[in-house]
Amino acid sequence: MSILVDERTRLAVAGITGREGSFHTLNNRRYGTNVVGGVTPGKGGQDVEGIPVFDSWAQAMTDAQPNTAMIFVPPRFAADSILEAAAAGVELVIAITEGIPAHDELRVYNTLKRDHPGTRLIGPNCPGILSPGKANVGIIPASFFKEGNVGVVSRSGTLTYQIGNEIARAGFGCSTIVGIGGDPVPGSSFVDVLELFAADEQTELIVLSGEIGGSAEEEAAEYIAEHVSKPVVAYIAGFTAPAGKQMGHAGAIVSGSAGTAAAKARALEERGVRVGRTPTEAAEIAVEVLGGASVSAP
């Protein structure tokens, strides 16, 4: 197994005709992802290297039956594209777009919940999802990862590569790598993805990479204590970030005394999650736990 994307993925891409959209779509197809179409209003009937382009998500659904949508359109069109894909019945929407207004994200989150509870949104402002050896949807550089038993969930793209690569160098692979994105209102939070990893047979250890801002890590800590029996190793970025300053990600901001890295690390440690002080240390802890598991196995 693995979670969210695999051999059964049928991907369609909003913004496939754009420069970045086409580049990454073709990259994903080269990896083996089944790309069944693209959506660009006004460009229906064209194709991108053989991938048919449709005018709307409804049309894409009728003709190509995608079960996964990737959103690559500019911020001002992204919210409507996500909702249109959901209305057409797409089960998983992965939004790469960065810079979507927070109020749009709020509207999307609450509309999905009310009108399209069958659709799961990952992102926006995320690098996508990779299940090594099976499918890659997004911009994660797949060459650094191989198939294995570590599930990774992260608010940051490059930090995921940093930690995942160190685990790979130690000889371990990943079941799935999920980037949930750095925005204030992500479609899915740590808890949503932890739930999937906890139920996934392939995943034996989970790496959670968080950062300052909001309380998703604290909520994850509570969830892990109550519902996750698999080992979880965490890393939190932003200990030196000053309050009130947005650190790159729209959601990475300490507001007053809320959302500090120290409070997040403490919440996780108090519930038995080991937290690495550096990305390297987090990877080392993961490798240590995995090594221990294989030694004690019969």
Place this chain on the structure above:
Amino acid sequence: MDLLEYQGKELFARHGLRVSSGKAVTTVDGAVEAAGEVGYPVVVKAQVLIGGRGKAGGVKLAADESEVRTHAQNILGMDIHGHTVRTLWIEHASDIATEYYASVLLDRSAKKPLVMFSVEGGVDIEQVAEESPEKLIRHHVDPLEGLSHEEAAGIATEGGADADVVEGVADALVALYEVWLQEDATLAEINPLIVTPEREVKALDAKVSLDGNALYRHPENQSLADSENEDPLERRAKEEGVQYVKLDGDIGILGNGAGLVMSTLDVVAQAGGSPANFLDAGGGSDAEKIKQAVELILANDAVKAVLFNIFGGITRGDEVARGLIAAFDDIGAGGKSIPFVVRLDGTNDVEGRRLLQEAALPNVHAAETMNEAAEMVVALAAGDSVGAQA
């Protein structure tokens, strides 16, 4: 994007919230003139993006022209917790019977707008939340429905507002919600929301944060950024489209990806160093953008050493190397004899390292890992020498 009090009040007025008449000024003479226009007594208020200005002496009541002159002279140029006062808000003084608190914000945890109301206004609301949470009403709004007047009146009643002003408070809450919604704010706060002896409900202060990602919908709000009080380097970075935050240390940092850069700051601090900035060169940076970023980092005179921490995904190691080489060629980055430590991993890392080695830039050192890079740059900033020239 945080707004100054007077800018927030302009937005309030736009959506029907009652505020006192006033005027923003930048000179003592301007203050005197404004006071004459709004009518005595007036309040002279420092406009800074930081709390605690009252205690710092930045808010003063003036009964006549000479008092306005004295207070304006004292407050203009005053340093309030690191923020220089360049603008004053001269407002007609209000008579206050009662002070309440009201705010609307984006609750990231609940993923809903949160309306908060308390009859304990005029004090630090975090303290009220801590010491007497029952006095702070927290009410989540369905963002697809909005806040109705009836709902708002319920919040006011539940919070213990005086019965004769429940309607007035409800009007204020609905208007505040409209400010939050229509202006794409992440926070709209009034503390205090006052009731006058005439039982009028008014916003005496305003704290508004706007979502920078939504500014394209609000061209009229673009100019509200407090550019005068903004750090000049941060302003330049914004104009160049670079994610840059100035910090207090002496080690310049460049990385790709917000998470990795935040992590790099932490690892440098753990190694005993002090970062001079956060700089995310972003995904897919080309040589030109890297060069620009180097210029920005070196424009901060405090920088004694620079760390490049790159894990290439979309960003290619060879482009980063070319950018650094171009920075040395074009702007003489090496001329300032500031040492660089470069850690390149990921896409095209081998090519990038080869380019740097061939260029043999003076005082550029290669590091194998992030932790090693941090230790090297901390030693170099302290004036120690390290091995391994790139």
